[in-house]
Amino acid sequence: MRDEDVYVMNLGDSRAIVAQHAENKETGSSQTGDNGTVVEGVANESTNAEREVPDQDVKLTALQLSTDHSTSIEEEVTRIKNEHPDDNHCIVNDRVKGRLKVTRAFGAGSLKQAKWNDSLLEMFRNEFIGDAPYISCLPSLRHHQLCPRDQFLILSSDGLYQYFSNKEVVSHVDIFMDKFPDGDPAQHLIEELLLRAAKKAGMDLHELLDIPQGDRRKYHDDVTVMVISLEGRIWKSSGKYL
Template identity: 60%
Template structure:
């Protein structure tokens, strides 16, 4: 298929897989999606009081624990790895992107960053300056394990579009607050709506103005977003935009 349509070598995807069995949670990922666990803080009363007074947490709030490793140029370890694998290429990381093109350092697809032949098959305007034969990105996954405890409350699985506008702490605070106020509501959909609101505010437009922009053109204002919220009491919510 790629031989017949070489432009497919430009396409790629991140993957986040979570397996929950009893108290064990396994997370496998390729790319920059995140699995963020919300849990009660395991600190002494004095430390909780200090965190509350400093504004780090609110009363009765949860704290985030990211369960997976992120594969992007935001992670210095990933940047060092790519530079080490391409010592002859000063432009391996350029403008905080792999070859000036991708922020993710591992992904499925994106063959033009993995083999010279897929890069050479592209129209000249899409080609990178591929030096050597080693891949610039890989699809090698990271696997993490977490043992659940009574402190753990819910899990947010999301593509990186959510974290263009939220920190891990802000995301779990939004879900915690929403579930408390609207126990029959959909916290996954709420997170996406909040991203759209923040994107609209950032670019000086009304929420409905943003929604009227065609889906493809809207990528200039926010990335595609997929969110799954898993309550450890047994409920699951899914939403995407």
């Protein structure tokens, strides 16, 4: 962040969203934050950043400032297939080489260069065809100019969005901050996620928390959340204390 300019560079499927006041119908102001732009020459697919239109009774809407890089995004799957025309198994079971859901990331060297793949034990090697990497480290870069309608930013790993939409995340934070101005909205989101995960699994929260963290991956992913108010406060939570 620099003055009124926010730059978001991302790899993978973590997200950055900004909460905005919904459109003022009397003034006709834009509801979806048209001041967000893609920085050319970095990653043009950033234009598919999610812009959610709220219901009429919703106080805030969510503008996604990051680009999801996963096999759930058709453009990402098409890109990988185009870069590996001789490999019919570059995407298997909705995963890159049958292994990773994300299509861009740090690490994953064995899916970036053949020499790192060859250094693995045979049972872990991939069939690396051609010279192009399967997992890219080219980020998406997006610029957003803050405006009076912007209220706060939320950065989170993808586990949060297994149970919440962007709009729901913004709504939960907004309501919590209004009711508990001295509370921790990041921790609140983690707790709400665990409640949803427990309910989906047909158990009470305390039953879920009694499961060792490694085994709990069956019910929810690791999650880290950061909420940044535009007034200078920052809250962080990873739920590791639970």
